[in-house]
Amino acid sequence: MKSHVLSQLRSLEAEAIHIMREVVAEMQRPVLMFSGGKDSIVMLHLAAKAFAPARIPFPILHVDTGLNFQTVLDCRDRWASRLGVQLVVASVPEAIDRGLVQEEPNGSRNRIQTPVLLEALEKHGFDAAFGGGRRDEEKARAKERVFSFRDDFGQWDPKNQRPEIWNLYNGRVHQGESIRVFPLSNWTELDIWSYIEAEEIDLPDLYLAREREVVNRNGMLYEVNEFTPLRDGETAERKLTRYRTVGDANLTACVESEATTMRQVVEEVAAVRLTERGATRGDDKVSEAAMEDRKKEGYF
Amino acid sequence: MTTATEPAGSTAGQELGVYEAGSTDLLRFATAGSVDDGKSTLIGRLLFDSKTIFEDQLESVEQVSKDRGNDYTDLALLTDGLRSEREQGITIDVAYRYFATPKRKFIIADTPGHIQYTRNMVTGASTADVALILVDARKGVVEQSRRHTFLATLLGVPHIVVCVNKMDLVDYSEEVFENIRGEFTEFAARLRVPDMTFIPVSALKGDNVVDRSAHMGWYEGTTLLSHLERLHVASDRNLVDVRFPVQYVIRPQQNDARDYRGYAGTVASGVMKPGDRVLTLPSGLESTIESIDTADGPVPEAYPPMSVTVRLTDEIDISRGDMICRPNNAPTVTQDIDAQICWMDETASLTPGKKYAIKHTTRWARAMVKGINYRVDVNTLHRDEEATEIKLNEIARIKLRVTQPLFVDKYQNNRQTGSFILVDESTNKTVAAGMIGAVSHGY
Ligand SMILES: Nc1nc2c(ncn2[C@@H]2O[C@H](COP(=O)(O)OP(=O)(O)OP(=O)(O)O)[C@@H](O)[C@H]2O)c(=O)[nH]1
Ligand SMILES: [Mg+2]
Secondary structure, three states: OOOOOOOHHHHHHHHHHHHHHHHHHHOOOEEEEOOOOHHHHHHHHHHHHHHOOOOOOOOEEEEEOOOOOHHHHHHHHHHHHHHOOOEEEEEHHHHHHHOOOOOOOOOOOOOOHHHHHHHHHHHHOOOEEEOOOOOOOOOOHHHOOOEEEEOOOOOOOOOOOOOOOOOOOOOOOOOOOEEEEOOOOOOOHHHHHHHHHHHOOOOOHHHOOEEEEEEEEOOEEEEOOOOOOOOOOOOOEEEEEEOOOOOOOOOEOEEEOOOOOHHHHHHHHHHOOOOHHHHHEHHHHOOOOHHHHHHHOOOO | OOOOOOOOOOOOOOOOOOOOOOOOEEEEEEEEEOOOOOHHHHHHHHHHHOOOOOHHHHHHHHHHHHHOOOOOOOHHHHOOOOHHHHHHOOOOOOEEEEEEOOOEEEEEEEOOOOHHHHHHHHHHHOOOOEEEEEEEOOOOOOHHHHHHHHHHHHOOOOEEEEEEEOHHHHOOOHHHHHHHHHHHHHHHOOOOOOOEEEEEOEOOOOEOOOEOOOOOOOOOOOOHHHHHHHOOOHHHOOOOOOEEEOOEEEOOOOHHHOOOOEEEEEOOEOOEOOOOEEEEEOOOOEEEEEEEEEOOEEOOOEOOOOEEEEEEOOOOOOOOOOEEEEOOEOOEEEEEEEEEEEEOOOOOOEOOOOEEEEEEOOEEEEEEEEEEEEEEOOOOOOEEOOOOOEOOOOEEEEEEEEEEEEEEOOOOOOOOOOEEEEEOOOOOOEEEEEEEOOOOOOO
16 A cells, blocks of 8 residues: 655645645735745745646745845846746845935845835735745744734734644734745755755756855855955965855855755755854854844844 | 746656655654743753754854853753743743654754743644653643643644653652653543653753663663654544645636636645545535646645645536535534634633634634533643633633534544634634534534
8 A cells, every 4th residue: 555655845845835825815915035045946936836837926026135146136037037927126225325224334234125125015015925934044933933923014023923723824914914924934954955956946056066266254255256355464265165045245155065966965965064044144143133133123 | 737947747856756655754743841841951952962953053052051151051042042032041932943863854843831822832732743741750740731731632643752851850760750650641541642652851961862861771661762763653644534625726817728727725634536526515516536736747646735736527616715525525514613722812811702713724704602611621621611701721612603614524533624723803813723523514
């Protein structure tokens, strides 16, 4: 007799598809927050699967910090045109010009993208926004529901979350309130890479190793480019590196790696001893509760 | 059928065997028990000793422990991630953690022991295959151990592991362990517990968590991790009763797929195959499964928890909230629900006559409380039939009248079609978890 046990990766895929269909069936105007990184690409791939052979029934929203790797933007546009989805771009540089937000002294636009996101959600009347956040990424994320309620200021209240029982999601909101939805909640970084490999998902080439000119700052390797030019007194070196996450180009570090194929990336990820954020995000180290604070303000 | 992202005929995904049965499976477990019994520490220990903690996470909890002047690294900080949890040293909401051994992938829900946050424990335990109930060896079985065990059995968690913790504080005494085992067994005899195991552990020191204890030669059982790795959960699923709640109707508005009409959903139970005769509810019309589609092409069968799209040979009117089942095996169609509920709202209580929104599978309706049969005292399991209102964290048996027929099974036979939530229509908060008991009206 067949065992009828679904593999863990297919179980995660099925759960994500279930969540996406639930949102489309129940919410007025969903949107998928698309950063161009691997998690949002996997999410988009799953959305295509969830509604096939129909097109994805919601637009995608990119909060463009103006600090993007060109290859990420190219990949974003490739995905949007291939799937025929509408791409909405909310621009942080433009919001700076308008005075909605101000540049932070350290050059990070991580925090100031929140008001830009909230404004875009409000302007378009989106009442549900899919995010690619995973609970294994960070300790505050580990606490978040799949359907995460946000008040009319977009704020998360971690001490007073709605109970979420079985897979009976409650997306009911009043005017102005919204739900952030995390279909990849239960995926780990290794699951994401294994899935990308198995499904042959198109990613920006940043994620594969090649020789880059890099500079070492506090143990993190930054590629020398227009976003992170060499500072006085620094010397660059050539190293085989790849990116584990893709955030703002001026703050995302790469890691030494010899993985030039997805198979090799999966093998490396299975053996790593640092979380992806710990290894690559200069902006997350600010304080012990940095992520929790940003999420309370309405961050992804 | 293929998605737009893949060339037709792509075998991506199948090549690596990720679809195949037998590759690593998933086990979900939740911790439970009274406040400070060591749940979070146990999870931290499990992650630490199985070497599945990342170095930067460990450094960060070591640093925080040092800053506070602790003598040892507080492994509970690995799951207690919120600022207020760290300040108070307690768990407030569920933390989800993940780890894998060569045998299995695990999803852990570390839940709070504090009575005030019982609904968060219910959130974590509702999808669990296993509940780890912690008992402090010094304190024995306390009210909250009983409450959580009762809730775990009410939620139909099929396996219970009682971890008698802090054995280091009772000289690793076999007698203490046996007394607690006796007391617990006596209490549990009055509950529906399909499978129960007792393990003496020290979460702080690591005895019997991943590595065998050097202090408890008298204990002959396995360690916690190897028990979790070996536990057989596949047979817990219902593969007999076909239940497919229609989630969404796929009708492409594109030229290339204009005639397509598929019913998307997640298989709640049973095994479906093309060619199967099916009954659709509430229409009562029968048809045959033409094909079971996924974005990777049609599949020969669908079983839980697969998300698929079903096409039928006949054009019948089916929409979200409807149910596909078998003509000779249908759920009960009823507007009268008899259920156990766990009440989760701190601001308002449940009283007869009140109305709520109800969500059952993919169907929303409204429900009115017709009556309270009884309230359960979780300590004694005594039924108070005089109860007139149900307050935060109380468990009761109630009767509901629903505005539309629901397609239900008893919760003990089917966790998917036997469960529902109640939502307050003014605040939109989820206020109750419901488990359907006796079902009366046949279709
Ligand atoms: N001696 C000893 N202390 C322990 C053991 N396990 C936990 N503790 C201590 O007990 C206290 C509470 O531990 P936690 O893990 O936070 O307890 P908890 O069950 O998660 O508590 P809540 O989540 O708030 O319900 C901490 O000070 C731990 O260090 C053990 O095996 N032996
Ligand atoms: Mg805890």
